[in-house]
Amino acid sequence: MSGNNNYGEGRDRPRRPRFNNNYGESGNRPRFNNDRSQGGYRPRPRTADYDPNAKYSKKKQIEYKEQYVDPNEPIRLNKFLANAGICSRREADEFITAGVVSVNGEVVTELGTKIKRSDVVKFHDEPVSIERKVYVLLNKPKDTVTTSDDPQERRTVMDLVKGACNERIYPVGRLDRNTTGVLLLTNDGDLASKLTHPKFLKKKIYHVHLDKNLTKADMEQIAAGIQLEDGEIHADAISYADEVKKDQVGIEIHSGKNRIVRRIFESLGYKVTKLDRVFFAGLTKKGLRRGDWRYLTEAEVNYLRMGSFE
Structure with missing residues (x-):
């Protein structure tokens, strides 16, 4: 993406992200469909006795193929x-x-x-001892802390996935308490390290709700790059989520800096009223209700292991 100031004159316009909840279902990205025969998933309708933990029994837990490891290698x-x-x-x-x-x-x-x-x-x-690997995708709700243990006894993401497995899993990265959306939890330390280390580029897309309309000039500035207290940052792509309601935008970014999306808009005088991560390293929340979780498919795990998110 070019970061010049000719955006708005038709030249070097920032790429428009394919911004919708089906992101990842088109283009050259892997297509994780809902066909059970291909290892996909299908959300189950809610009933009167609905329990987000109970609907995934441990019998359905996926046994992922383990990568070969030389037992003599330190x-x-x-x-x-x-x-x-x-x-x-x-x-x-x-x-x-x-x-x-x-x-x-x-x-x-x-x-x-x-x-x-x-x-x-x-x-x-x-x-x-080294446990079998478990990969859980959560559609994180608001008012939930991304930590394994909270001294203030607030609701944590671990409370939402407590029925997933006996293994000890932990969240990969963080989402603010009131930020919602895609969150991966696993006990795969190698993968977690890749997904959180700055040198590995992970595409993330957020649906941002603002307290007022975002001007074209400010959108241009975000695309070109703005200076924050910890360095310059720019969006890989940004566009209005709704051409009528211009207080909602989709922003694509690779940076994993703390509160980076909120700080970008705050630096220009906007307040983020709602923030939802709809895409993370090739994973989406399609078909997953807020507060629900599912296991990753074998295809998704292989996709992450290959570093295809880079």
Whole structure:
């Protein structure tokens, strides 16, 4: 995308994102359809005794094909803990330096330590083993905290997926408390690291509701790039979600900086009244009601493992 000021004169116009809840169903992207024979999913109608956790029994949990791993190949301790579903790699480093991780009976505090997969690893004196991988997609509702444990006892995303599996999964990245939409939870530490590390480009699309109409001039400025307190940022694509109601826009962005979408509009004098993530790294919330979750299909997992989101 060009970032010049000729936008509005017909030249180098920012690409218009295919902004709708079916994003990802057209173009060259993988088509994850609703055909059960191809590993898709179909939402079940709600009934009087509807329970978002109960409708997915563990018998339906998908057994994903595991990638081959050489049992003799050394593995970093933080990666081992992440792959075991204990925490993210970054959190694992904090636990290691805190002295709560031991290997073969010896406390390890040195970062970068490598171990064998046959070593006995303990976390808080409890044995740790690598679990089968689980991938859960949640359509996050508002007034929900993206954390595994909240000291203020507010509702968390973990409360919404507690019936998904016995394995310990955790959210990949964060959505603000009142930001809704696509959120992935998994115990796959390698994939979580890729999806949260700045060097890997993950396309994200948001539906933004503003307190007033967005002017063409400000839209042009967002596309070209604006200066925030932590550096310059620009949208990969931006357009009105509705040609009549110009207080709603679709914005495509790769940056994972904290509150980046809200800060972009706040810097230009707008207030974001509603923010919904409709697309994340190839995943959409199509067919998934707010507050509901589902397992990723095998095709979706392979798509993420191949790094096709880059």
